[in-house]
Amino acid sequence: GESVGLHLPTLSVQEGDNSIINCAYSNSASDYFIWYKQESGKGPQFIIDIRSNMDKRQGQRVTVLLNKTVKHLSLQIAATQPGDSAVYFCAEIAWGKLQFGAGTQVVVTP
Amino acid sequence: GAGVSQSPRYKVAKRGQDVALRCDPISGHVSLFWYQQALGQGPEFLTYFQNEAQLDKSGLPSDRFFAERPEGSVSTLKIQRTQQEDSAVYLCASSADPGRQFFGPGTRLTVL
Numbered sequence: 001g002e003s004v005g006l007h008l009p010t011l012s013v014q015e016g017d018n019s020i021i022n023c024a025y026s027n028s029a030s031d032y033f034i035w036y037k038q039e040s041g042k043g044p045q046f047i048i049d050i051r052s053n054m055d056k057r058q059g060q061r062v063t064v065l066l067n068k069t070v071k072h073l074s075l076q077i078a079a080t081q082p083g084d085s086a087v088y089f090c091a092e093i094a095w096g097k098l099q100f101g102a103g104t105q106v107v108v109t110p
Numbered sequence: 111g112a113g114v115s116q117s118p119r120y121k122v123a124k125r126g127q128d129v130a131l132r133c134d135p136i137s138g139h140v141s142l143f144w145y146q147q148a149l150g151q152g153p154e155f156l157t158y159f160q161n162e163a164q165l166d167k168s169g170l171p172s173d174r175f176f177a178e179r180p181e182g183s184v185s186t187l188k189i190q191r192t193q194q195e196d197s198a199v200y201l202c203a204s205s206a207d208p209g210r211q212f213f214g215p216g217t218r219l220t221v222l
Contacts (some may be wrong), residue, residue, distance in 0.1 A: 100152030
């Protein structure tokens with residue numbers, strides 16, 4: 001069936017560098033996408049969202065890009081910090097329900 | 111002003127036992143969701159409430175799983191005759207609007 005998935009299971013990034021996490025989706029009917037951050041032992045935490053009528057949205061140190069042509073979503077984290085180490089999920093709202101991808105583990109090295 | 115809380119945080123059950131997991135949503139949030147998260151995977155939708163009405167239970171894996179929210183606030187997820195494959199983290203989320211869901215810390219269930 002249609003699903004949301006991620007290209008890279010693990011991303012290692014040096015402190016201070018920028019991070020890019022990618023996500024592919026296949027449900028062309030999805031019109032709302034969300035990035036969540038999940039630290040060990042905690043529930044997912046909302047980072048940023050974007051609707052399908054936009055191709056870019058910026059938050060504090062984070063930017064989400066949406067390319068509907070190739071059904072691709074990315075999360076950019078500027079000046080990555082140790083506190084950014086976590087698993088990142090993209091998710092889509094499909095039929096009123098959140099559908100998550102498998103996640104990318106981001107490891108920030110000093 | 112507390113967020114979503116869940117209890118217990120950890121539960122160990124012997125195979126065949128019944129368990130009950132509790133979720134206290136953010137006050138005033140109409141919508142409440144339950145998810146199951148296997149190790150290394152993203153959360154999988156189980157069921158959804160709007161106030162006390164269970165509008166979608168399509169994600170419940172079997173009839174051993176039952177959820178309720180009788181007064182439109184606190185919710186309980188019950189699993190009867192637990193099996194080893196039920197071992198997972200069970201997440202609860204609440205929201206005031208359809209998109210932005212706030213998650214609790216989860217209950218880690220281990221079935222021996």
